Amino acid sequence: MAPAVRFSPGARSLFDEPLGIAVQGLRPRQPVTLRASVQDEAGERFEASARYEAEESGELDLGRSPALPGGSFCGLEPMGLLWALQPQKPFWCMVKRDVQTPLRLLLEVFEGHGPPPGRLLAQGHHEWVFMQDGLQRVPVREGRIRGTLFLPPGDGPFPGIIDLYGVGGGLPEYRACLLANHGFAVLALAYYGYEDLPQNMQEFQLEYFEEAVDFMLKHRQVKGPGIGLLGISKGGDLCISIASFLKGITATALINGSVANVGGMLRYKDITIPPLGFDLKRLKVNKDGIADIFNLLNNPLEGPSSQSFIPLEKAECTFLFIVGQDDRNWKSEFFAVEGSKRLQAHGKEKPQIILYPRTGHYIEPPFFPMCAASLHKLVGKPVAWGGDPKAHFEAQADAWQHIQAFFHKHLSGTPPGASNKL
Structure with missing residues (x-):
């Protein structure tokens, strides 16, 4: 099975809902680097990355697997790739101006622990929406x-x-x-x-x-x-x-x-x-x-x-x-x-x-x-x-x-x- 990114509760959720992240289809104990990025409406990019090792089953669940030293954070941090997001432009804050459009999270899975990033193994997109249906x-x-x-x-x-x-x-x-x-x-x-x-x-x-x-x-x-x-x-x-x-x-x-x-x-x-x-x-x-x-x-x-x-x-x-x-x-x-x-x-x-x-x-x-x-x-x-x-x-x-x-x-x-x- 080719590596694939899985989000919980799905590929689309309200922005203030907790988000689970997992990767399936890896080799047992395979070293990988995960990179999360979001681009705001001004085109500015926020990024965070972390190093992991897959479980024996070939799955990597951020709710169970601790991040290894060398990335934006280490230890068991299920939502670390979100709280560690940093603007690539100095003195910039993430602000949502149009609540009728989603923010899009890109998660990339790279082989090894770099730098530079290894081969891209998988990527997934998640949509954060601000208005529930009917609002x-x-x-x-x-x-x-x-x-x-x-x-x-x-x-x-x-x-x-x-x-x-x-x-x-x-x-x-x-x-x-x-x-x-x-x-x-x-x-x-x-x-x-x-x-x-x-x-x-x-x-x-x-x-x-x-x-x-x-x-x-x-x-x-x-x-x-x-x-x-x-x-x-x-x-x-x-x-x-x-x-x-x-x-x-x-x-x-x-x-x-x-x-x-x-x-x-x-x-x-x-x-x-x-x-x-x-x-x-x-x-x-x-x-x-x-x-x-x-x-x-x-x-x-x-x-x-x-x-x-x-x-x-x-x-x-x-x-x-x-x-x-x-x-x-x-x-x-x-x-x-x-x-x-x-x-x-x-x-x-x-x-x-x-x-x-x-x-x-x-x-x-x-x-x-x-x-x-x-x-x-x-x-x-x-x-x-x-x-x-x-x-x-x-x-x-x-x-x-x-x-x-x-x-x-x-x-x-x-x-x-x-x-x-x-």
Whole structure:
């Protein structure tokens, strides 16, 4: 039998489903090198490779066979070829811009352990899709709102969530889309750097987000009486502000967010919260030109900076803080702890805080490879995001389950574990 690649659950799956990899038809104990590669929509390539030895049966199952030293990783790592994927272009992160098209994984099997690569023995292709069959993608252009609503199959109503990203701006849809596959109505909401929205972050008007909350609460396929918020980085502190000042928020999940307003002035009616100050003298740049901005921001507990602390004690919702303890963007663990202290000091429920060691800033849905460093739009140069690739990868998978369970519990949605098959 000629060597052949086998994927489990098949040649096509949702992006956030675990993927099994095996090779059949090898000689007993045959040494081979496996190389995985993915090309993103910009044409940039991500690669990882590992050395293996086939079993006596001639099969190689990454769930049973440890990788040998000399590749991108070693040891028993069933999904190592995914978490070890690295961009071939420096300071590049994998982003999915069009959720209606798949990403394609190429797996190649080479003879021997190289380098250079030996003879190509087999190759297989796997399609990662982002939208399950029946999921609706609905562009939203109502009033000032600019976003995309994802609706699960059926009439609903479904628990509703607004999803916000960070300083990159634009309208990232992939997390909202993947979350909607699990039974939620999710609005990916742009708030700057998109179409006719402001092109910078000088000022944030909560009235804009209030329109989006009202849109979700009035939608016939969104289940009330309240909705959830999910935000990462700058999107996290915006979620806290929305929950603190606006009605209709039941649950708020933050991924490495700040409890202080960051980046621009926040306004709502006659309320103004200034942005947290920073000191460029605290910025460090290493010999590779990568900036460390961990200590850049001022302490929101000290002096005038305390005016930037968002009054999250006003919120009438439950909070979940997802924290990467190796976040180099800012002090996410400190922010989560101080937010918890403030809530409890005002008699509010203690929030759930989930800490992930050796995990960096961009905790994405599984199974995006870790982004170690990339260009920061505000800093103007590459910055380190932190994280160990394997630990970060595992944290993303675990956090994704916690986020779903949190929203299912507090938004009275469909039971966790509802079918999300294609």
